[in-house]
Amino acid sequence: EIVMTQSPATLSxxxxxxxxxxxRASQSVSSNxxxxxxxxxxxxxxxxxxxxxxxxxxxxxxSGSGSGTEFTLTISSLQSEDFAVYxxxxxxxxxxxxxxxxGTKVDIK
Amino acid sequence: xxxxxxxGPGLVKPSETLSLTCTVSGGSISSxxxxxGWIRQPPGxxxxxxxSIYYSGSTxxxxxxxxxxxxxxxxxxxxxxxxxxxxxxxxxxxYYCARLWMVPSTGxxxxxxxxxxxxxxxxxx
Numbered sequence: 001e002i003v004m005t006q007s008p009a010t011l012s013x014x015x016x017x018x019x020x021x022x023x024r025a026s027q028s029v030s031s032n033x034x035x036x037x038x039x040x041x042x043x044x045x046x047x048x049x050x051x052x053x054x055x056x057x058x059x060x061x062x063s064g065s066g067s068g069t070e071f072t073l074t075i076s077s078l079q080s081e082d083f084a085v086y087x088x089x090x091x092x093x094x095x096x097x098x099x100x101x102x103g104t105k106v107d108i109k
Numbered sequence: 110x111x112x113x114x115x116x117g118p119g120l121v122k123p124s125e126t127l128s129l130t131c132t133v134s135g136g137s138i139s140s141x142x143x144x145x146g147w148i149r150q151p152p153g154x155x156x157x158x159x160x161s162i163y164y165s166g167s168t169x170x171x172x173x174x175x176x177x178x179x180x181x182x183x184x185x186x187x188x189x190x191x192x193x194x195x196x197x198x199x200x201x202x203x204y205y206c207a208r209l210w211m212v213p214s215t216g217x218x219x220x221x222x223x224x225x226x227x228x229x230x231x232x233x234x
Contacts, residue, residue: 001172034220036156043205043224044156055222087156091219096169098158 002026002090004101012109013078021104023071023088032092035064035073038103039084047086048073075106083108111135113206113225120231121200127193127230131206132186139164139184144209144218147180147191149202150227157202161209161218162189169218196232203227 003026013019023033031051036044046055048064051071061076075082088101117129131145138145146161160170162180170178179192193200207221 032219036221043227044221045224046220046222049210049220089156089220091217094215094217096158096161096218097171100156100158102155 001097002029002092002099004088004090004099006086006088006101006104008104009102010105010107012107014109015080016077017109019075019078019082019106021073021075021086021106023066023073023101025069025071025090025092028068029090029092031067032090033064033066033071034089034091035062036087036089037082037084038087044087078106082106111208111223113208113223115204115206115225115228117228117230119229120233121196122234123197123232124195127191127196127200127204127232129191129204129206129228129230130188131190131225132188133208134187136208138182138187138189142211142213143222144211145182145189146207146209146218146221148205148207148221148224149200150205151199151202159191159193159204163211198232201230201232203229 005024007022033051035048038044052064063074085103085105087103112134114132121127144161147159160180162168177194182189205227206225208223209218
């Protein structure tokens with residue numbers, strides 16, 4: 001099983017500032033990585049797939065990068081609606097064994 | 110617009126079987142372009158993939174749950190279902206259904222494009 005880790009566990013950021021979230025895979029997943037945003041009481045929402053492609057309707061302030069085992073989600077200028085928990089998910093295996101990271105909570109500084 | 114809606118009992122007794130259904134509207138579950146899946150999230154914790162199904166009935170399960178999980182599809186009702194047997198308190202979670210993107214050239218499911226709102230299932234006597 002590919003184990004996903006995320007850092008930091010919590011990131012305190014002021015509105016308008018840049019946030020950088022990290023995700024690491026225990027073995028290479030190529031670019032087979034997605035990012036999700038989850039707000040309290042809501043389902044996760046797909047932000048990024050293929051490590052760097054924004055999903056439909058996702059603002060340009062969200063960007064993803066990386067390949068292999070190291071990935072980054074950057075939010076260029078945090079808006080109030082961006083305070084949430086962010087998860088990464090790998091989909092490199094077939095037959096599938098999808099695994100998620102433990103999440104990074106972005107809260108208001 | 111695609112919508113997924115989970116339904117089923119919110120309370121299940123230990124050792125019994127948890128049964129949930131996901132009803133898909135605004136799209137066909139028989140589309141050859143997607144897989145459908147279940148994910149769960151214990152209160153205050155992270156996400157765990159349970160399993161996925163194609164409209165033809167092909168299924169894939171998380172090995173950690175495989176012995177207890179059955180996912181099925183009913184194309185006539187545009188629904189797919191989850192059964193999890195021999196539940197314990199550790200199975201208490203919000204259960205989400207979702208649509209997965211499938212790569213046309215490889216037939217591999219990848220990421221979870223659309224999610225239902227989720228339903229909390231508590232295992233307790």
